[in-house]
Amino acid sequence: METTIYHYALCVSLTLMLFFSYRFFFGRLPDSELYRPYRQSRRLMGVALLELSANYMVHFFITPRAVCPTIAILMNLCTYWLSVWLFGSAMMLLLDREWVSRRRFVRHIVGWVAYCLITLVLWFLLPSRVSLTALPIVLAIVFMAYAVRVARKVFLTFRRTIRRLDDYYSDDGAAYIRWMSVFTYWAVFFGAGQGVFTFVPDRYVFVWIISAIPFYTYLYESYSNYLLLYEKATDILDKSNDADAADEEQQTAQNPSQSVADNVNCELNARPQLVMSHDQEVALERGIKEWIDKEGYTVGGLNIADVARATTTNRTYLSAYINTHYQMTFREWVNMLRLDYAKRLMRDNPELPVAEVARQAGYLSLSYFTKTFKDAEGVTPGKWCR
The missing domain is CATH 1.10.10.60 (Homeodomain-like)
Incomplete structure (x- = not known):
């Protein structure tokens, strides 16, 4: 491994991530209740960056890749599992303010803890030959399946939101939130792809570290710019939701059986007929x-x-x-x-x-x-x- 380049890459990425996480936590934001989901979303992003920073610190100070590359890979997979959930939850909060419930949060945290424990147990119980070869591949496949599942949920919610905006507003209201789609696509490539990238030969691992720099820079810039548009975007979404609720109430009063059928269609993600x-x-x-x-x-x-x-x-x-x-x-x-x-x-x-x-x-x-x-x-x- 090119230790010098590797450490320089880690140092630069780690510095930026710590700066961005600090800004996500302590950057000045409006105190209005309207911005509560935005503040919560930023804090989740800050936690995700701190968790990834802790991972980078371990790589920087201990250099597990130089001792046992497999351990480094397993540690990365366990770290990325939680970061995928945090990134996904932060995005969902901007699209659906009620989505991150206590029950759902606990369920995913328990899933992450279970993934880490299973990784640890299998590492000690399986023969060393299997632990060093097959185990990382199997766990990477499981991780990528989970990451794709979270990303799919974000994509579907984003598409429904865009459709709702296009069916409500004559101007391009979706322009306010289109950066979320770009970020999610990038996150799928960079996040789920880590299940593959973490296996790159040691001499090229610095490329994987450097690739994080534009990703996190785009994330921070997008969040900062969205603050300027958040009130307008939220106003459009709220008016759309209020109109949906008013129409549903009116339909219920006029035709209860039709309203029940429409609710079933909505649960199936179908447009009401x-x-x-x-x-x-x-x-x-x-x-x-x-x-x-x-x-x-x-x-x-x-x-x-x-x-x-x-x-x-x-x-x-x-x-x-x-x-x-x-x-x-x-x-x-x-x-x-x-x-x-x-x-x-x-x-x-x-x-x-x-x-x-x-x-x-x-x-x-x-x-x-x-x-x-x-x-x-x-x-x-x-x-x-x-």
């Missing part, structure tokens, strides 16, 4: 047409509750109608209407600045209008005009 009568569908079509004719979609910051009130219908029925008839989310549907309106504006008023076109079409952000336009037309609005 709402059945409208012919008269309801005709009235909704008429209301939507009138709303489009009045160019209601040009209002900035529009959400589906606003359109439901304007069309005198239920938000859930409106969402189901848009999803079924247009095969789009609410955000995609409104953007389609806005883009058509923007193109008409540019055709009729070629001298109009693109920023003014975006404003009149209902976009709150010129960059989002440009991105949406380019995704739809393949060119920027300026080039399309020319």
Whole structure:
């Protein structure tokens, strides 16, 4: 092993991790109750980094790889098991504030303790030849299965949250939380991949250590930037949740049996299949047409509750109608209407600045209008005009 490079890599990574963990614990944050999940998420990240820092310290001061590489591998796997849970829980707190319950926390901690005890017992009971060869491979496979399971839960929750935002808000509300998806993908590669990377030859192990530096730097920067967006993102999520709850209450009052069926569908992660009568569908079509004719979609910051009130219908029925008839989310549907309106504006008023076109079409952000336009037309609005 290149001991000098190895120790330099450990020293740099360890310094950064201790700094980031300190900032996660003691960085200044708003005292408002609104930020409680964010504070808890940061603390969990701080604990995860401290745990990994302790692992790095053992490698730095004792150098177990130089004594017995297998012991170093087993120690790493036990460390990563807990860090996977802490990383996953921190992400989930930002997406689902009620997910990290005492019961679930205890269950996963008990699972980690069991994994560590089984590793220790098997190390002493199995023949040395098996302990040095087969045991690390088997335990690495178990670890990667657990890591993928935790990551899958985060991914599914993230996707449901994105879908809920797209079915509620006309602008790109998902942009506020998209960094979580990037981080989770990276964490799967870096975290679950450790089950493989920890077996790299000793001479290359410093590469694995150095690879942690951009990972933890991105994590810290993302959390710091999200603090600036947290209030807005939480407001959108809360309004979406409140609208869901209000619609569910209304449906329960109007049709209890339909509401029960919808709840079953939600538990199965399926979209509720709402059945409208012919008269309801005709009235909704008429209301939507009138709303489009009045160019209601040009209002900035529009959400589906606003359109439901304007069309005198239920938000859930409106969402189901848009999803079924247009095969789009609410955000995609409104953007389609806005883009058509923007193109008409540019055709009729070629001298109009693109920023003014975006404003009149209902976009709150010129960059989002440009991105949406380019995704739809393949060119920027300026080039399309020319």
